Amino acid sequence: MNRRRASPTARTRPDRRAAERERLLEAGTRDHYEDAALYDYEYSDRTTDIRHYRKLARQLGEGQRVLELGAGTGRITVPLARDGHDVIALDAMPEMLAVLQRSITRLGFAERVRPLQADMRDVPLRDGEVDLVIAPFNALMHLYTWQDLLACFREAHRVLRPGGRFAFDVQIPDLEWLRWDPEARHAVTRFVHPVTRETLIYSTNHRYDPQTQVCHIRIFYDDAPPAGRRFVPPAKPKRLVHLAHRQIFPEEIRMLVATAGFELDSLTGDFDDRPLRDAKDSQVALCSRA
Numbered sequence: 001m002n003r004r005r006a007s008p009t010a011r012t013r014p015d016r017r018a019a020e021r022e023r024l025l026e027a028g029t030r031d032h033y034e035d036a037a038l039y040d041y042e043y044s045d046r047t048t049d050i051r052h053y054r055k056l057a058r059q060l061g062e063g064q065r066v067l068e069l070g071a072g073t074g075r076i077t078v079p080l081a082r083d084g085h086d087v088i089a090l091d092a093m094p095e096m097l098a099v100l101q102r103s104i105t106r107l108g109f110a111e112r113v114r115p116l117q118a119d120m121r122d123v124p125l126r127d128g129e130v131d132l133v134i135a136p137f138n139a140l141m142h143l144y145t146w147q148d149l150l151a152c153f154r155e156a157h158r159v160l161r162p163g164g165r166f167a168f169d170v171q172i173p174d175l176e177w178l179r180w181d182p183e184a185r186h187a188v189t190r191f192v193h194p195v196t197r198e199t200l201i202y203s204t205n206h207r208y209d210p211q212t213q214v215c216h217i218r219i220f221y222d223d224a225p226p227a228g229r230r231f232v233p234p235a236k237p238k239r240l241v242h243l244a245h246r247q248i249f250p251e252e253i254r255m256l257v258a259t260a261g262f263e264l265d266s267l268t269g270d271f272d273d274r275p276l277r278d279a280k281d282s283q284v285a286l287c288s289r290a
């Protein structure tokens, strides 16, 4: 008789791990975008990328037909519409698109912007329908496998007219940062929530899984202590936001671009044309559909 039969616990452990990973990826794609007003507040000082995408669209010609993948609240969409381009603003999250819809209505750009709730791996547009596809601010880092990434690159290629361009930016993997203590609290910052007006403490930590290349970031929001008192993280956070980011290495970008049928025109750093080896934050790519 075989005495070494697996116990029920041992048999189900891989399933539980897979289910937990799924749960984290699901939360890591949604949580950060459920409070769209807070998202806009947190990134209100990020403007270099807006200038980059505006300049690119302007250089390509007037009245470009643009598809933005992961358009969010319209941080980039709205300036492009203001410049006279027609933008299809695709995003998976209705909360983000609702803010975008309010902005374009208020600013009178409803004719020029089409919000589209969809998945960037399966774009409901016709072949060759647009001149320019953009995926700004790490949107592609929400595609967690090479199959998902390739599906998205192929969709970008399909919906572009011949000669059209695909431009995107993703974080440059920082191996030292990825190995930071996953239990410490970093970037501890006191702020006032833009809608509720609560005074809160923002802090983060992260755990990197080198097997999947996904970095699981936890963003904590806690009640702030009275002014002058030191913040001590409570055992249970007031709100915990999970953010999952697939690290995409430069050689993966080159491979995805080529496999989807694009020419890579440039892969540089930080929106100022610096060589990638000097990049501190972003890999900035521009490709052409031959």
Ligand SMILES: C[S@@+](CC[C@H](N)C(=O)[O-])C[C@H]1O[C@@H](n2cnc3c(N)ncnc32)[C@H](O)[C@@H]1O
Binding pocket: 029, 033, 069, 070, 071, 072, 073, 074, 075, 076, 090, 091, 092, 093, 096, 118, 119, 120, 121, 135, 136, 137, 138, 139, 142, 143
């Ligand atoms: C970091 S935000 C960028 C938003 C906007 N482009 C900006 O620059 O502020 C990433 C966006 O991608 C969206 N997203 C994530 N996965 C997606 C998917 N598979 N399909 C469509 N949108 C997705 C999120 O909902 C989120 O709005």
